[in-house]
Amino acid sequence: MSGHDVPGGCYHLGILGGGQLGRMLIAEARLLDLRVAVLDPDPDAPCAALADRFWCGSLDDPAAISRLIDACAVTTWEIEHINIDAVSERVEHGAVVRPDPAVLRIVQDKAAQRRRFAEAGLPGPRWCEFPPGNVSTLAAFGFPAVQKLRWGGYDGRGVTTLHTTDTQQLPGPSILEELIAIEYELAVLVARALDGSVVCYDPVQMRFDPARNICTHVIAAPPQMSLIRPEIALEARRIAQAAVTALDGVGIFGVELFVEKGSTGRVLLNEVAPRPHNSGHYTIDACATSQFAQHLRAVLGLPLGSAEIFSPAVMVNLLGAGEPGPVAVDGLERALSVPGVTVHLYGKRRSVPGRKMGHLTALGTTPEEALERANRAAACIQIHGASASQSQGGHSG
Numbered sequence: 177m178s179g180h181d182v183p184g185g186c187y188h189l190g191i192l193g194g195g196q197l198g199r200m201l202i203a204e205a206r207l208l209d210l211r212v213a214v215l216d217p218d219p220d221a222p223c224a225a226l227a228d229r230f231w232c233g234s235l236d237d238p239a240a241i242s243r244l245i246d247a248c249a250v251t252t253w254e255i256e257h258i259n260i261d262a263v264s265e266r267v268e269h270g271a272v273v274r275p276d277p278a279v280l281r282i283v284q285d286k287a288a289q290r291r292r293f294a295e296a297g298l299p300g301p302r303w304c305e306f307p308p309g310n311v312s313t314l315a316a317f318g319f320p321a322v323q324k325l326r327w328g329g330y331d332g333r334g335v336t337t338l339h340t341t342d343t344q345q346l347p348g349p350s351i352l353e354e355l356i357a358i359e360y361e362l363a364v365l366v367a368r369a370l371d372g373s374v375v376c377y378d379p380v381q382m383r384f385d386p387a388r389n390i391c392t393h394v395i396a397a398p399p400q401m402s403l404i405r406p407e408i409a410l411e412a413r414r415i416a417q418a419a420v421t422a423l424d425g426v427g428i429f430g431v432e433l434f435v436e437k438g439s440t441g442r443v444l445l446n447e448v449a450p451r452p453h454n455s456g457h458y459t460i461d462a463c464a465t466s467q468f469a470q471h472l473r474a475v476l477g478l479p480l481g482s483a484e485i486f487s488p489a490v491m492v493n494l495l496g497a498g499e500p501g502p503v504a505v506d507g508l509e510r511a512l513s514v515p516g517v518t519v520h521l522y523g524k525r526r527s528v529p530g531r532k533m534g535h536l537t538a539l540g541t542t543p544e545e546a547l548e549r550a551n552r553a554a555a556c557i558q559i560h561g562a563s564a565s566q567s568q569g570g571h572s573g
């Protein structure tokens with residue numbers, strides 16, 4: 177597509193979901209002068225102020241989904257929890273949705289996802305299906321076992337570790353996985369084009385807040401400076417590309433992997449996010465093509481760009497702290513005074529403790545320098561709910 181060939185009243189791109197991933201996608205679409213329409217249930221969603229057309233509606237509502245898809249040349253999603261039947265119905269009638277909703281149907285169900293990767297011969301934890309409360313399945317699987325809800329989990333919600341048949345279980349259809357002794361977690365971004373060609377970014381390390389299961393840091397570096405050993409990086413790239421190919425996906429995909437402790441250092445596939453991924457935010461500041469630009473290129477049928485990383489980079493998620501309430505940002509000026517730092521705020525109106533409110537990326541000449549700068553800058557910024565006496569939505573230095 178030329179970028180300017182949609183009829184009046186129509187949009188080049190539709191996005192199901194209006195969160196920060198959609199917002200960063202719109203920022204890239206602006207560079208190509210593309211018109212974007214968005215559907216999200218929250219009238220104050222991060223995309224609301226940036227989209228050319230923002231429809232407030234449920235991502236479960238077939239009528240709202242049809243209205244968006246039918247107004248857009250190409251539609252994508254930025255969140256997995258959408259009504260796939262409604263999306264598939266439009267595709268059957270000729271609408272263009274990328275990736276194909278069949279990809280999402282597999283990814284939404286952790287059992288279907290594990291099955292697809294096992295069929296493709298990809299290494300992962302031992303696993304089995306776990307119908308709700310089926311004690312004999314659990315006992316036969318052995319302990320400790322990681323229980324994961326098949327549908328609906330995110331940010332570690334829907335994941336728990338069972339030590340005996342008496343451990344409190346999550347309600348609902350699930351899978352069991354062996355508990356991996358994880359040395360560290362990796363993510364690999366893979367972009368796949370309409371013709372099946374792939375561009376793979378260098379693997380990055382993800383670090384988590386263990387209490388909240390939220391990713392706090394992403395550490396990225398060119399291969400010669402990477403903290404990830406070359407043979408691990410090579411294996412991670414191989415698995416990630418094969419996983420996205422096994423899904424027949426088009427777009428950008430965040431592939432999450434574990435490196436197992438011990439002498440074997442096995443690389444195991446955890447899961448695939450069929451959309452831009454938190455682990456790829458650093459690409460905006462550190463790579464030739466950001467994950468958002470790459471996603472646009474892939475879903476619009478444009479040539480994929482280079483995934484080259486120009487500098488070590490560390491991304492830190494900026495989470496809401498303190499009391500919930502109208503958002504207040506403190507310490508922005510001090511954070512921006514740290515060399516190599518950029519701050520990305522998502523425009524969420526309300527701060528909630530633990531909610532992703534923004535992120536910052538620090539570049540450095542080494543990963544260690546980038547990490548030190550990122551931590552120094554992050555320590556300056558506080559995003560929290562403002563009390564009635566504080567200015568609404570205000571930034572203070």
Ligand SMILES: Nc1ncnc2c1ncn2[C@@H]1O[C@H](COP(=O)(O)OP(=O)(O)OP(=O)(O)O)[C@@H](O)[C@H]1O
Nearest residue numbers: 301322329330331332333334335353354355356447
């Ligand atoms: N088999 C396992 N062994 C050990 N730890 C695991 C295992 N599976 C998951 N975990 C831990 O739990 C975290 C969340 O698991 P997973 O990514 O499968 O769930 P999720 O709810 O989809 O999370 P998110 O949305 O944050 O990606 C992982 O990042 C990892 O730290």
Ligand SMILES: [Mg+2]
Nearest residue numbers: 332432446447
């Ligand atoms: Mg995960």
